[in-house]
Amino acid sequence: MYAFDYHRPDSLRKAASLAATVEDAKFLAGGHTLLPTMKQRLASPSALIDLNRVKELAGIELRGRTIVIGAMTRHASVEQSPEIQQALPALAELAHLIGDPQVRHRGTIGGSIANNDPAADYPAACVALGATIVTNKRKLAADEFFTGLFDTALEDGEIITKVVFPVASRAAYAKFRNPASRYALAGVFVAKRGSDIRVAVTGAGESGVFRLPEFEEALKKRFSPKSIEGLKVSPDGLIGDIHADPAYRAQLVAVMARRAVAKAAAR
Amino acid sequence: MNATGIGAAVRRKEDQRFITGKGQYTDDVNRAGQAYAAFVRSPHAHAEIRGIDTSAALAMPGVIAVLTGADLAADKIGGLICGWMIHSKDGSPMKAGAHPALAQGKVRYVGDHVAVVIAETALQARDAAEAVSVDYNVLPAVVDPAKVKGATAVHDVAPDNTVFSWQLGDKAGTDAAFASAAHVTRLDFINNRLVPNAIEPRAAVGDYDAGTDSFTLYTTSQNPHVARLVLSAFIGIAPENKLRVIAPDVGGGFGSKIFIYAEETVCVWAAKRVGRPVKWTADRTEAFLADAHGRDHVTRAELALDAKGKMLGLRVHTIANLGAYLSTFSSSVPTYLYAPLLSGQYDIPAIYAEVDGVYTNTAPVDAYRGAGRPEATFVVERLVEVAAREIGSDPVAFRKKNFVSKFPHQTPVIMNYDVGNYPAAMDKALELADYKGFARRKRESAKAGKLRGLGFSAYIEACGIAPSQAVGSLGAGVGLWESAEVRVNPTGSVEVLTGSHSHGQGHETTFAQLVSDRLGIGIDQVSVVHGDTDKVQFGMGTYGSRSGAVGMSAIVKALDKVIAKGRKVAAYVLEAAESDIEFKDGRFTVAGTDKGLAFGEVALQAYIAHKFSGQELEPGLKEGAFYDPTNFTFPAGVHICELEIDPDTGVARIDRWTAVDDFGTVINPMIVEGQVHGGIAQGVGQALLEGAHYDDEGQLVTASFMDYAMPRAGDLPSYTVGMTVTPCPSNPLGIKGCGEAGAIAAPPAVINAITDALGHEHVAMPATSQEIWRALQRMPTQMAAE
Missing domain, CATH: 3.30.365.10 (Aldehyde oxidase/xanthine dehydrogenase, molybdopterin binding domain)
Structure with missing residues (x-):
């Protein structure tokens, strides 16, 4: 790790003003991607702005038919939240499948989606549920937020403050874990909100999270795993690495989609 | 029985300090005035060094010295050695290229040690190491052990990259056995390369006392006296009476801490050179790149049977990847620790093994838990299982028919088995595994759309490598x-x-x-x-x-x-x-x-x-x-793996594991059982998850836990462990040894179970879900649908 300046603001206003004045600064949330990268000397920001003392950024709230999750809320809090387990159990399950207990007690939802790792879990939930990502400047629909591999619509110095998830009547997440890293080799989040059915895939796409329109159309006719039983996923545009080549990932995506639908349909 | 004597499951005395953080490991050692070393490592798999410019690094804050291979040579510090001489078929000695502790003229793998920076703090040393400028002329790299001939020579002494072409056994007799065979089973496979991954990374603190002109080296070693002998007699640090080596608490070794490496050599040498104690602790990336790896064999194996299913002969050709340099005991592992175990538990009249040890531009390969015996057991137990299936015999009956039944038993490949009772272990394992219930469980799995399989591994191994006279006659540089x-x-x-x-x-x-x-x-x-x-x-x-x-x-x-x-x-x-x-x-x-x-x-x-x-x-x-023992000891046993495959994803979930081992006399059954558990975990890791993977340029793709999959508790079932006891006659306690058995037995049991479930002749290790899914795609559709 190279030397860097460390700032620890206790309010969103101070964090934003530091970001505007400190050059080459990075926000530190859970730090699970940033700190290892810095330790390996692959990243060398000249300053870190630690958001862990910004209390207004953490917390979970059920507001009517939406769940509002503060950006600095830990995965473990989402996993264990009675409100989420009741209103949107699929999201609690997703949080439970992230990393290991240490990761879940440190990692945050805001950090995860700001990083937009193509194998992270939350992007699939955001896109499938049609979440709104709220920043200190504006509100962004999930479809506009995730713009590519490790890339988002966030501008320099912009801070995610919360993520607003509409509650779905039926939803589920099925994940096939990378045997080494425990990230998703293929993760599929399925959500049904009224007539709107979305199937979002993470871990598999070369450009990050994506949807499966063919699967969505089939499920609109009947929300059942049978509706998508014969459907295949094209390996084009899928990630290939030593753990899974595009053909195998395509298979896993289709299988995870069926499992997610089966679980959601049973709810 | 004495309450704390032989046979008592006493709690481990040392655990109090380990689990309360009171252990004293090498990294816990801090000497007054201590400085820190950071190594400049090669980013290339193969390159000439045209020049090293240390001036920028020397000018950086806290830097005390930057040392290179030229400084080592000036101080007449010798290179690292390989302590076991192997002779090729033609009688010529193995071709050992020089292995300097800091590169001299050439680098031969990614992670090879080029120079060292000594600085006031570890971070200053790392910063300065990045500022050392090395002018490389990159050369073509050879990575695949099966394609070394004709590739650019890793060492000039071995122009065809072959260290030795060794043989064991009776070629003519074995060929004759095959000529008369009613059935021959053939298999080609790779025994996958593994990274040891002890929890504690390697570390060293070198200290020099000018008052007494003597050195002390604290290091992560499994054998501090051998380290002192080599550092003194071959590398030339100091006479033995002027060199003290201390291996304090050591957090796992699995073989990787037997060897004498460049880093501790440099730390102890540099301590005198800079007049300060010098400390180095590997980070995990260095451990992946520069610890000696294990296994990495490319093998063709054949088993000849007569018309009644009796074994007539076994023939093996193995290419053993030794990496870029010969590590301390690397030459013995794929030769004398491998081929003499090829008789397994079986009475095989004729055996012939050829082993080509080859150089590649990869990290050195040496002993890793089991060291040669897992590779041999994989050959034997895969061949036996496939042969039984090919001739339509029950795998248990086929094994029993061919088990060694009279002791002592002289195999055609050196070993003289002293005692054992192989059918007893098999029978006990069958009972503990509820073998009779397997068919029912398989039907139940099929109803749920899963493929269930069961695999055996009737292993034998040799421990307590001995006696000294015998190992000396086989090329060992030391007595054992x-x-x-x-x-x-x-x-x-x-x-x-x-x-x-x-x-x-x-x-x-x-x-x-x-x-x-x-x-x-x-x-x-x-x-x-x-x-x-x-x-x-x-x-x-x-x-x-x-x-x-x-x-x-x-x-x-x-x-x-x-x-x-x-x-x-x-x-x-x-x-x-x-x-x-x-x-x-x-x-x-x-x-x-x-x-x-x-x-x-x-x-x-x-x-x-x-x-x-x-x-x-x-x-x-x-x-x-x-x-000094009179013979090896021969632990043996039967492991049974039962697993279920999800045909949609290719995931193999181990449902039951039964281990029945004969370790002779057991001192502490709880500790022995723990050794069995850990060994199986490592063996399952090799079979299902672990594999060091270099790309064509010699870059290690699996250089972190993000890509190198270690077995976790969730990958393993609860084990059923049983024992049979035939006390070893060649030592006073009747002990055989238990530390490696699980890692030796497990891989073929897993692959035999997977191939049983799939109806396939072979699935490569690691049998990841992707590998199994691909095998499923090659299956005839009626089997997949079964």
């Missing part, structure tokens, strides 16, 4: 005995000094149990001292599951001497004839009387010497012994 010293204090407590070394095995407990058993004192009164060349005179260290069979046998000899002397002391004190003194349950008594002394009282009498002053008997109670 062990030493012990038993120091009885005046109040009757005991220190046992051993030349073996504990890095997770629990010697502080098991060795104390032996003393408790023999002397009739509690284990709390016994301390085990190891890992310091100034305390223990000499020893060979711990590897090859040798510490019980060899190390404890040396302690037995020394204890016998202590008891013999105690008898003499007691005779004087009790005023009886020595021949009338009996020793039992911690008391010396005069036969036929109630006169007697406790062990502690005799110890005190030995030191005050009031009763025999001026006599021939010397005061004190301290005895030493060296023990």
Whole structure:
């Protein structure tokens, strides 16, 4: 790790003003991607702005038919939240499948989606549920937020403050874990909100999270795993690495989609 | 049975300090004035070094020195050695290229040590190491061991990249057996390369005392005396009396800490050069890149059967990837630790093995838990399983028909099996595994859309590698005995000094149990001292599951001497004839009387010497012994793996694991069971998850835990562990050794189970879900649908 300046603001206003004045600064949330990268000397920001003392950024709230999750809320809090387990159990399950207990007690939802790792879990939930990502400047629909591999619509110095998830009547997440890293080799989040059915895939796409329109159309006719039983996923545009080549990932995506639908349909 | 003696499942004495963070590892050692080393490592798999510019690094804050191979050469520091000479078929000695501790003219793998920066802090050293500018002329790299011929030579001494072309066994006899065979089973496979991944990374602290002109090296070693011998006699750091090597608590080794590496050599040498203690601790990336890896064989194997299903012959050709340099014992692993085990548990009249050891531009490969025996067991047990399937025989019946049944049994490949009962282990394993219920479980799995399979592994291994004369005749540069010293204090407590070394095995407990058993004192009164060349005179260290069979046998000899002397002391004190003194349950008594002394009282009498002053008997109670075994020991057993495959994803979930092992006498069943558990976990890791992967340019793709998959608790079932016991006749305790058995037995059991489920001849290791899914795609559709 190279030397860097460390700032620890206790309010969103101070964090934003530091970001505007400190050059080459990075926000530190859970730090699970940033700190290892810095330790390996692959990243060398000249300053870190630690958001862990910004209390207004953490917390979970059920507001009517939406769940509002503060950006600095830990995965473990989402996993264990009675409100989420009741209103949107699929999201609690997703949080439970992230990393290991240490990761879940440190990692945050805001950090995860700001990083937009193509194998992270939350992007699939955001896109499938049609979440709104709220920043200190504006509100962004999930479809506009995730713009590519490790890339988002966030501008320099912009801070995610919360993520607003509409509650779905039926939803589920099925994940096939990378045997080494425990990230998703293929993760599929399925959500049904009224007539709107979305199937979002993470871990598999070369450009990050994506949807499966063919699967969505089939499920609109009947929300059942049978509706998508014969459907295949094209390996084009899928990630290939030593753990899974595009053909195998395509298979896993289709299988995870069926499992997610089966679980959601049973709810 | 004594409550803390042989056979008692005593809790491990050392765990209190380990689990409360009180262990003292090499990285916990800090010397006054200590500086820190960081290594400049090659980013290329193969390159000439045109020049090294250290000026920018030298100008950086805190930098004390930047040293290169030229400085080593100027100080006449020799290169690292390989301590086992292998001769090729044509009689020529193996082609060992020079292995300097800092590169001289060339780098040969990614991670190869080019230069070292010594600085006031570890971070300053790292920063400056990045500023060392090396001018490389990149050369083509050879990575695939099967394609080394014609590739750019890694070492000039081996133009075709072949270190040796070695053979064992009777070629003509074996060829004749194959010519007469009714059936021949053939298999081609790769035994995958593994990264050891001990929890504690390697580390070293070199210290030099100018007042006495002597060195101390603290290091993560499984065998500190061998390290001192090599550093002194071959590398030329200092004479042995001027070099102390201390291996304090060591957090796992699995073989990777047997070897004498560049980093500790440089730390101890540089300590004198810069006049400061020098510390280095590997980070995890360095461990992946530069610890000696394990396995990496490319093998073609054949088994010949007669018309009745009796084995006639076994023929094996293996290419063993030795990496870019010959590590300390690398040449012995794919030769004498491999081919002599190719008879397995079977009576095979003719065996012939050829092994080509080759250089590639990858990290050196050396012993890793099992060292040669897992590779041999994989050959034998995969061949046997496939042969049984091919001839339509039940795999149990086929094995039983061919088991060695009379002992001693001389195999065609050196080994003389002393004792065993192979059908007994098989029968017990079948019962514990509920083999009879397998067909029902398979049907139930099928109903749920899953493919269930069962695989056997009837392994044998050889531990306590010995005797010295025999290993010397096979090329070993050292003898393989062990030493012990038993120091009885005046109040009757005991220190046992051993030349073996504990890095997770629990010697502080098991060795104390032996003393408790023999002397009739509690284990709390016994301390085990190891890992310091100034305390223990000499020893060979711990590897090859040798510490019980060899190390404890040396302690037995020394204890016998202590008891013999105690008898003499007691005779004087009790005023009886020595021949009338009996020793039992911690008391010396005069036969036929109630006169007697406790062990502690005799110890005190030995030191005050009031009763025999001026006599021939010397005061004190301290005895030493060296023990050289008469044979290897032969642990053997049967492991059964039962698993279920999800055809949609290719995931193999191990449902049941049954292990029945014959380790001879067991000192502490809890510790032995723990060794079995850990061994199976590592074996399952090799079979399902682990694989070091280099790309075509020689970059290690799996250089972190993000890509290198280690087995986790969730990947493993609860094991059913049983034992059979045939005491080993070649050592006084009847011990065979248990440290590696699980890692040896497990891989073929897993692959046999997967191929049983799939109906396939072979699935490569690691049999990841992707590998299994691909195999499923090759299956005839009716089987997939079954």
